Amino acid sequence: MIRFESVTKRYADGTVAVDGLDLEVPGGGITVLVGPSGCGKTTSLRMINRMVEPSSGRILIHDRDVADRPPAQLRRSIGYVIQHAGLFPHRTVLANVMTVPRLLGWDRGRARAAAMESLEKVGLTADQARRYPTQLSGGQQQRVGVARALASGPEVVLMDEPFSAVDPIVRAELQDEVRRLQRELGITVVLVTHDIDEALSLGDMVAVMRQGGHLAQFAHPAELLAEPADDFVATFVGRDRGYRALGFVDVAVTPSPVLTARLGESVPAGTGWVLAVDEVGAPIGWADATGWGGPLTDSRLHRLGTLAPAGASARTLLDAVLSSPSRRGVVVEDGRVVGTVGADEVLRALGTLR
Amino acid sequence: MIVSVWEWLVDPASWSGPGGILAQSLAHLRYSFIALLVAALVAVPVGLWVGHTGRGRWLAVNIAGAFRAIPSLGVLFVAVLLLLPRLRGELAFELPALIVLVLLAVPPILSGTYAGVQATDPAARDAARGMGMTGAQVLRQVEVPGAMPLIMSGLRAAMLQIIGTATIAAVVGMGGLGRFLIDGQASRDYAQMAGGALVVAALALAVDQALALVQRALVSPGLSTASAR
Numbered sequence: 001m002i003r004f005e006s007v008t009k010r011y012a013d014g015t016v017a018v019d020g021l022d023l024e025v026p027g028g029g030i031t032v033l034v035g036p037s038g039c040g041k042t043t044s045l046r047m048i049n050r051m052v053e054p055s056s057g058r059i060l061i062h063d064r065d066v067a068d069r070p071p072a073q074l075r076r077s078i079g080y081v082i083q084h085a086g087l088f089p090h091r092t093v094l095a096n097v098m099t100v101p102r103l104l105g106w107d108r109g110r111a112r113a114a115a116m117e118s119l120e121k122v123g124l125t126a127d128q129a130r131r132y133p134t135q136l137s138g139g140q141q142q143r144v145g146v147a148r149a150l151a152s153g154p155e156v157v158l159m160d161e162p163f164s165a166v167d168p169i170v171r172a173e174l175q176d177e178v179r180r181l182q183r184e185l186g187i188t189v190v191l192v193t194h195d196i197d198e199a200l201s202l203g204d205m206v207a208v209m210r211q212g213g214h215l216a217q218f219a220h221p222a223e224l225l226a227e228p229a230d231d232f233v234a235t236f237v238g239r240d241r242g243y244r245a246l247g248f249v250d251v252a253v254t255p256s257p258v259l260t261a262r263l264g265e266s267v268p269a270g271t272g273w274v275l276a277v278d279e280v281g282a283p284i285g286w287a288d289a290t291g292w293g294g295p296l297t298d299s300r301l302h303r304l305g306t307l308a309p310a311g312a313s314a315r316t317l318l319d320a321v322l323s324s325p326s327r328r329g330v331v332v333e334d335g336r337v338v339g340t341v342g343a344d345e346v347l348r349a350l351g352t353l354r
Numbered sequence: 355m356i357v358s359v360w361e362w363l364v365d366p367a368s369w370s371g372p373g374g375i376l377a378q379s380l381a382h383l384r385y386s387f388i389a390l391l392v393a394a395l396v397a398v399p400v401g402l403w404v405g406h407t408g409r410g411r412w413l414a415v416n417i418a419g420a421f422r423a424i425p426s427l428g429v430l431f432v433a434v435l436l437l438l439p440r441l442r443g444e445l446a447f448e449l450p451a452l453i454v455l456v457l458l459a460v461p462p463i464l465s466g467t468y469a470g471v472q473a474t475d476p477a478a479r480d481a482a483r484g485m486g487m488t489g490a491q492v493l494r495q496v497e498v499p500g501a502m503p504l505i506m507s508g509l510r511a512a513m514l515q516i517i518g519t520a521t522i523a524a525v526v527g528m529g530g531l532g533r534f535l536i537d538g539q540a541s542r543d544y545a546q547m548a549g550g551a552l553v554v555a556a557l558a559l560a561v562d563q564a565l566a567l568v569q570r571a572l573v574s575p576g577l578s579t580a581s582a583r
Contacts, residue, residue, distance in 0.1 A: 049484060051480075051483065051484055071486075072487065073486065075485060075486035076485065077486075080481065080485055083477065084475075084477040085481075086475065086478045086481030086482075086484075087478065087481070088481075088495075088496055089574075089576050089577055090499040090500055090502075090574035091499075091574070092576065100485050100486065103485065103486050103487065103491070132576030133576065134576060145481075148481075148485070
């Protein structure tokens with residue numbers, strides 16, 4: 001859908017930012033360009049909307065050379081999200097989001113409606129739409145940046161380090177949001193990051209680039225982890241790539257039933273670990289009834305580990321086991337306890353896979 | 355002394371008539387606003403161009419600095435000497451005075467404008483281009499509104515200097531509040547001199563306040579909120 005054909009960017013001082021890049025970005029998914037600084041990932045991204053012009057080679061969107069269209073017109077058809085959002089401080093949030101529709105010549109009413117709809121999609125309210133950017137948090141500003149890129153309904157959205165400047169919790173939220181929006185709208189997202197974890201968790205396809213603007217490997221995240229093309233990719237994806245690869249492995253483990261009790265219920269001594277649940281069956285904590293028995297109270301509860309949704313990857317299952325005080329990982333479906341799994345069961349299932 | 359200044363200021367005779375405070379204030383304001391307008395017409399476009407393109411910054415800084423060092427009175431006399439043979443009537447004196455005031459007003463407006471444009475958040479500028487704004491659209495829709503606080507500060511600083519310095523028009527026989535200073539000195543009427551100086555100061559403050567209101571209207575609230583929700 002977006003095709004790089006031996007694209008090279010050489011600057012006047014002789015520096016080569018991108019060197020003979022051939023890449024076919026599939027339509028309708030998230031493709032991540034990742035690599036250390038100076039690998040040409042941002043330059044590659046910016047050549048798609050002609051913010052940077054290639055020295056040689058060409059880039060095609062839907063088999064149409066981007067160089068055939070006037071830059072401003074081309075850019076209006078492509079969403080653009082950058083690191084610090086780049087909102088216009090003198091315009092309200094709504095006016096910011098109306099920018100591209102207005103540039104496209106839509107009348108005020110239509111632009112406003114499109115902007116409001118776009119803001120809703122990223123979870124912002126009409127009240128926030130009336131504010132100015134400085135009145136919002138960094139994460140909210142970045143949401144506005146995404147809404148602004150989506151307002152005119154572009155097919156392709158470029159994102160340059162969109163989440164690098166926000167804290168990890170907000171970053172995770174925004175990543176989920178972008179993934180959801182991409183699925184919902186069926187758009188093609190090309191995203192640049194230096195964070196391999198972000199690349200692996202967000203990308204449908206990941207292009208690993210190395211210094212000097214070379215493409216080191218272009219593959220699905222699971223393949224990158226399982227079969228890195230060379231030492232550079234192996235090092236770049238990280239030391240614990242074996243463990244991380246489990247995030248893409250489905251294992252057939254049937255959760256075993258677990259003894260549950262509600263608060264106030266009496267638990268006989270010697271029962272061992274009991275999983276406390278609320279009225280609807282959602283887990284709330286573990287209680288150790290080995291050397292103690294009696295009515296279950298809040299103060300008896302140990303914190304839950306992470307929860308694994310039914311059908312979760314081997315990594316999620318193992319993490320649920322390892323973080324649980326009882327060493328049994330809790331599997332839930334729609335928030336309710338289904339059962340628990342142990343490390344040995346997950347490992348055994350993994351063993352049969354390989 | 356203070357009493358006599360006060361008496362001069364409250365004397366209705368000082369205020370009325372063609373040479374009174376009111377008439378001279380109006381004349382003073384007229385010079386001042388014409389000078390500000392001409393200076394702005396020159397300095398704002400140049401400042402925008404320098405700030406937007408990043409070209410000629412060196413020139414702008416140096417010109418602004420050099421203009422500041424020009425002695426107003428010297429320029430006034432040189433301008434009168436040069437223009438007197440070529441112009442007739444009041445204009446021969448009025449124009450030199452205006453030239454002095456314009457030269458004085460250009461530096462603060464120029465540096466305010468280009469500094470304001472240059473201070474545009476690079477991310478906002480990049481986003482503007484990346485969304486498909488042309489260079490002119492970036493300037494008009496992003497850089498100028500963002501630079502407005504500094505442009506207005508430049509205009510206000512320039513206006514304060516103009517109003518203070520416009521008194522020198524009286525040196526070459528023109529009207530304005532400078533008359534009270536020159537005439538007062540000539541007739542050793544120190545009450546009139548001090549009173550005239552006070553009126554100049556009051557006028558400068560009043561005009562600055564008026565421009566502050568204009569600034570409030572022109573600058574987006576988004577730029578001044580730092581900010582209470």
